Amino acid sequence: MLYKIVFLLISGLFFFSCNSNANSEEKSEIKKDTSSVKLDECVTLLMQAKQLDSILQKSTVVNNDIADKAITTFDNFSSTCKQDSLAPVFLIKAGQVAQSIKKYEQAQSLFKKCINQFADFKNRGAALFLLAQLYDNEMMLNNEAEAKIIYEQIIKEYPQSPFANDAKYCVKNIGKTDEQLVQEFLKKNK
Numbered sequence: 001m002l003y004k005i006v007f008l009l010i011s012g013l014f015f016f017s018c019n020s021n022a023n024s025e026e027k028s029e030i031k032k033d034t035s036s037v038k039l040d041e042c043v044t045l046l047m048q049a050k051q052l053d054s055i056l057q058k059s060t061v062v063n064n065d066i067a068d069k070a071i072t073t074f075d076n077f078s079s080t081c082k083q084d085s086l087a088p089v090f091l092i093k094a095g096q097v098a099q100s101i102k103k104y105e106q107a108q109s110l111f112k113k114c115i116n117q118f119a120d121f122k123n124r125g126a127a128l129f130l131l132a133q134l135y136d137n138e139m140m141l142n143n144e145a146e147a148k149i150i151y152e153q154i155i156k157e158y159p160q161s162p163f164a165n166d167a168k169y170c171v172k173n174i175g176k177t178d179e180q181l182v183q184e185f186l187k188k189n190k
Contacts (some may be wrong), residue, residue: 042081049077049090056097067101070094075110088118092127099130104140125158129166136170144174 052070056062074094078087095110111131115124128150134140136147151167151174158164173181 038080042077042084045073045077045080046084046086048073049086053090053093062097062100064101067097071097071103071106071110075113078113082117088114088121088123088127091118092123092130095127095130099134099140104134108134108141125154125161125163128154128157129163132167132170136174148174 049070052066052073055066056070059066071094074090074097077084078091078094081087091110091114095107095114098104098107098110108131111127111134114121114127115131118124121127132147132150132154135143135150148171151171154161154167155164155171176184
C-alpha cells in the first residue's frame with residue numbers, strides 16, 4: 001500500500017513537472033511570437049513613417065489629410081516601438097506637423113510626450129525649445145509665463161547647448177513686441 005502511495009506521488013509530481021514545462025515552453029513560444037509580431041509591426045510602422053515624412057518634406061503646400069495621417073503614424077510608431085532610437089525623433093516630427101496645420105494643443109501634447117517619455121533623448125532640449133516657442137507665440141498657445149519656465153529649464157538642464165543661448169535671448173525678450181525688438185536692435189547697432 002505504501003508502495004502505491006509513493007508511486008502515485010511520484011507519478012503526480014512527474015505529471016505536474018511535465019505539465020509546467022509544457023506551459024513554460026508554450027509561454028516562451030507565445031513571448032517569441034509576440035516579440036516577432038511587434039518587430040514586424042515596428043518595421044511596417046517605420047516604413048510608413050519614413051514614406052509620409054518624405055512626402056511631407058517634398059511638399060510645398062501641406063495637405064491636411066496627409067499631415068493628419070503622418071501625425072497618427074509617427075505617434076503610433078513612437079508608442080509601439082519605444083526602444084527604437086527614432087521613436088522620439090518621430091514624436092518631434094509629429095509635433096511639428098501638428099503645429100504646421102494649427103493643431104497647437106496636439107503639438108503641445110506630442111512635444112510633452114517626447115520630453116517625458118524619452119528623458120535620455122540627446123535632442124530633448126530641442127523638444128523643450130519647440131514646446132516653449134509654442135507657448136511663447138501669441139498666435140499659438142500664448143502663455144508667456146509657461147514659455148519662460150521652459151526656457152529657464154533649458155538654460156538649467158542644457159547650459160552648453162545652442163538651445164540655451166536661444167532660450168536666454170527669448171527670456172530676455174519675452175513679452176516685447178516686434179517693434180520694440182527692432183528699436184532695440186537699431187539702438188544697439190548705432
